[in-house]
Amino acid sequence: MPSKDSKTNFALLRDKILQKSGKDYWRSVEEFADAPEFEEFARAEYPQQAEEWEDGLSRRNFIKVMGASLALAGLSGCVIQPAEKIVPYVSQPEELVPGKPLFYATAMTIRGEATGLLAKSNEGRPTKIEGNPEHPQSLGATDVLAQASLLNMYDPDRSQEITYRGNSTTWQNFMSQIRAGIDENRVDGGAGVRFLTETVTSPTLIAQMRQILTELPNARWYQYEPVNCDNATAGAKMSFGSPAKAIYKFDQATRILSLDKDIFSDFNVRYTKDFNKSRLYSEEKTDINRLYAIETTMTLTGAKADHRLAVKPSQMPEIAKAIAAALGVSGATSTYTENAQWIQAMARDLQANRGKSIV
Template identity: 80%
Template sequence: MPSKDSKTNFALLRDKILQKSGKDYWRSVEEFADAPEFEEFIKHEYPSQAEEWEDGLSRRNFIKVMGASLAFAGLSGCVIQPAEKIVPYVRQPEGIVPGKALYFATAMSLGGIATGLLAKSNEGRPTKIEGNPEHPGSLGATDVFAQASLLQMYDPDRSQETLYRGNPTTWQNFMTAIRAAIDENRADGGAGIRFLTETVTSPTLISQFKQILIELPNARLYQYQPVNTDNAMAGAQMAFGSPAHTVYKFDQADRVLSLDADIFSGFNVRYIKDYTKARAFSEEKKDINRLYVVETTMSLTGAKSDHRLPVKPSQMPEIAKAMAAALGVSGANPSIAGFTPKTVQWIDTMAKDLLEHRGRSIVVAGDNQPPVVHALAHAINSALGNVGQTVVYTEPLHPNAEMLQVENLRQLISEIDGGAVKMLVILGANPVYNTPSDLKLNLERMNKIPLRVHVGMYGDETAELCHWHVSEKHYLEMWGDTRAYDGTV
């Protein structure tokens, strides 16, 4: 906006100030001077605001308008509602008193790991989810996934019926078709039948699949889930010669080293409880634990750490080797040529601290890290004497752990491409959506399978490409079992 001497004539401005009485506000000297050039600039720059500048809406009038709007909105709730009848129980269910809640112990499985929960129920309907204080998988804690699962139960988009080629049908028709298809494949032992599930740890469901495979010995069961423990299983295979499940005792660890493992954002709320317990400061316990984090991107665990070392993803294996060498693992030969002096000093300081806490430390690798990093973490825990103290190994929780889930999927895709699959039953998964691009279960491959069955909670991408779709029950609507992080059923 151009500026002229007449607009900034301080003598004229002084005279105007002396003529004013009471409080007056302005945004600039030009506005106060009430120069014609300024008014012209306002109208040109903000034409919609020109009139409001001169005659704006007062606060009192604004409150009047909004108050009337809110009053009319409130009156919409005063419409007479249709009459509804309240019918009492003909036979009063035992234990149910209207208005009095009941609590049921349950568990939600996510990624094959169960969280023990307590479900609050009012008149037969779950209304609130909390952690079960007596369950070792939660100790009374819960996470956002468990809380959101209650909303999923009442999701109006959930599948509610059995569909055949997109049209509603009956359960009897579905069972008739499935029995006929199984009978057709029974002669060759079910050689053309394949089952694809997400990670299953339920002892009952695993037993049922074993019974099916006894009846149909040539059928095959495959498991695939995008977020899985393939790298951890392969790392254990490298370290021990066979897959193993690792259980950490963070409540007994004074020092924790995370190799890109976001332990605070995972599915295991027990680990968060244990870590917090060791972190608690009191008059009796003045020494708290210490957390070292090496990670490739910022995470919640990294944000909560005492010492954080950001590295490139490509550097993580060499970083792990350098740490293993510093902590006394034989055979670890890192290439530290690309390390900065700060990184080398960080590793040396961390290694000295962990060596001073042998048997009271934990080294944990993230699921997204390659198997070699997991194998090095196992070797470091062994060298520090943590095994049997803060680190415990158990049998894998899911069956066929020797075969990685991505290899499960690869073999299934190979059999589909070869025309060996006559009937595919997909339980609770959505592989059409979440399989990797080089192993995509797309329309072309699905059309090679004569009979496709999908059991799921939604009519998703996989359901659309299957002949049959059967609605899956929510975990709060059915009985079953599963396993916690430590194998507890």
């Protein structure tokens, strides 16, 4: 059922679909409907690209534009670059040598987990992100988000000012509004004050927030991540009574079972490093790990698995029960018979490596 707050006219949208022929790609219903509200939002979000938008681009016009672009690209090598002056330092920093990069140790947090990084800087400008080999969480590796953070820094559409309800404002105005709101609620201990942040791991920021909450005991602080392991947290709370987080040691595991979990795309580079470490074969180490993957869609974990079982999403709960029963979990029963031979063989392998397996 359409949302009551939606401004999309679905009757007109249906007529537009019926009039369409050929392929048409779109990312949302609003974009396909070409709603004025969507265009207004997109222009506010990407102002520099808004001038280049067109109502549509046919295949013929696309080929024309691409052909002209390729022809003009060859002219770029014939352009005479204007003369530019190189201005030396009046007082050159002692540690800065032109042409020689500096590396700064830093960390990037995702969902409350920090990845140790080394930021390469050329003459004061960050140019490359690498993993910090001395950090226990990264061991010299990085993920796609860490690499993309550099592009985010130089993004021309990056926010450069404070906005309030779509309008630009100043930092001074923001601070005055915050102070006024806190002072207004200070009488009742900040009962009307709410703080919404991402997951905070900085000891300094945590201490500052605790100091504020001490002064405003009735205020509330909420930490939210749009992409988070909420199901895993809820499961840990059911099992252990608190929202604990499991930390796996893949370098010590000889058998691994993944139940519809993409371990190697979970922005935890330590897991990938540990898994690959125990995967190495040598004369001294002939017993490498073995990975089982049961999943509903193709993932990197499934691609690296020694044994992969593709199932429907509706089958996962029964498969989990069947595995628990095969492993002898107390109270676990199952009537699931499909893929029974595969599950039984996998369960025997896990039992043979009890204490050295991860599920």
